[in-house]
Amino acid sequence: MPTNQSITAVREALKARKISARELARDYYQRIGARNPELNAYLTLSEDRAYAQADRVDTLVAAGGPLPLLAGVPMAVKDVISTRGVRTTCGSKILENYIPPYDATAVERLEAAGAIILGKTNCDEFAMGSSNENSAYGPVRNPEAPDRVPGGSSGGSAAAVAAGLAVVSLGTDTGGSIRQPGAFCGIPAMMPSYGRVSRYGLIAFASSLDRIGPFANNVRDVATVLQIIAGRDANDSTSTTAAVPDYAAAIDKSVKGLRIGIPKEYFGAGMDPEVRKKVEAGIELFRKLGCEVREIRMPHTDYAIAVYYIIATAEASSNLARYDGVRYGLRVDGDSLLSMYRKTRGTGFGAEVKRRIVLGTYVLSAGYYDAYYLKGQKVRSLIAQDFRDAFAKVDALVTPTSPVPAFKLGERTADPLEMYLADIYTVTGSLAGVPGISVPCGKICGKLPVGLQIFGPPFGEGRALQLAHAFEQAGGATV
């Protein structure tokens, strides 16, 4: 079996009876056993559940009937997404022994489509971080360069797919947490529009920003996974009733004549010159494909990080109030109810989570709300307006995913602000609610992958996937 498989390869191998779903799952567990001690991509393996599902798939194969889209496809799920009966820690000590009593809708839909969930992947604690170094269970290493971070917060989900320890995976993106690790690990990774994918069962960080999306080895597989998880869910009132288009059909369309906007503000100071060269070569490739490339302005881009760290921390401080030592998770005893709360939270949360709770509580507190939270919500409107104005002129936007390639472990941990600035090109789309995909766009120093980001208009996943697929097919990964 080749290291990096696709959904199609799994399907063909099963149909031709070259391998059974059970044997395939066992192969993947063997690989995980060999590679995970170094990479630390998986936190929990769900072998019983995986083999039970594999046997169901093998029964379908034996019956010779039609196979569901993801039959037998080994996959990984970020550890902030609930899995019934399988430990879900959020990368935090406060949920070290938490076993969800239900499945997230995305997980339920993927399993119903035949996917085999191998286990739960490491991430920054409660998805707060850009390097996976905020996990209470140790950092993940980048499979392309083990002395470097895989990106974050969905570092484990990105590393698992890039290292061939899963065919596809689910991550979550609040400010860049799918796209940036996708870029750092050299694989396609997509954040769908706000409302496109149900978040029922996603353990909340910042509810006006959080989204679930796929990682895969190729754009077609990203489209296939999105097809299955997208669509209205009665259990998530923020999921939209808008119809889900046929993404597989969308990606094969020609991109000739599509108008691509290049926002000047995404190529400013702080960008690694080698990353710039690769992204410019990527833009040139779109020209060769017949796209019309235009420079545009998005004047509020430079304010996005400031807005993001107000809104995301404010929402986090509210969402994380639920960890009180009463209903689930850690309890540290105290001599009163309040002292129990304070000790539980002080002991159970890691440094970045505590820092964000303090900042988020501060920006919402009496006397500061107008100056910070309200101001942030107003500037968020301006950023969303930048996107509306841009999409009135162009069909998609192309930018770098990150200003820098994967950095070394420990290089940025001392200064939180410096770490936050790594998300400068991804948080804009998070705030505006639009979909974005990162696709591999060459490597620098011969080994460090660069990501090119494509933003589509609201619910324009098909457009973003179409461009990403054309880019990939034209050799974008080796520009």
Add this chain to the structure above:
Amino acid sequence: MNITREDVLRVADLAYLDLSESELETYRKQIDDVLEYIGKLNELDTANVEPMAQVLADDQTADATLRDDIVVPCRVAPEILKQAPDPEPPYFRVPKVIER
């Protein structure tokens, strides 16, 4: 300075968060830097800008997202209580709240 030691203590108190002395000073400094950076938002005049309260709101009408309020059976209590640190089915037990 944007945030004082007293501010951090007050906020940690609101958030029911015990912080050690060293955490208190480290976070104060780091949060101060972030607030300093956030100060750049004051370059923008937002007097006539509406705050963004809904994401992609045009697409979501109340009719589409509200459902009928129907009672459905939900027998998950035993499983949920199993996750509690100190369950006393059918209750969650907490340290004494009211002194006699």
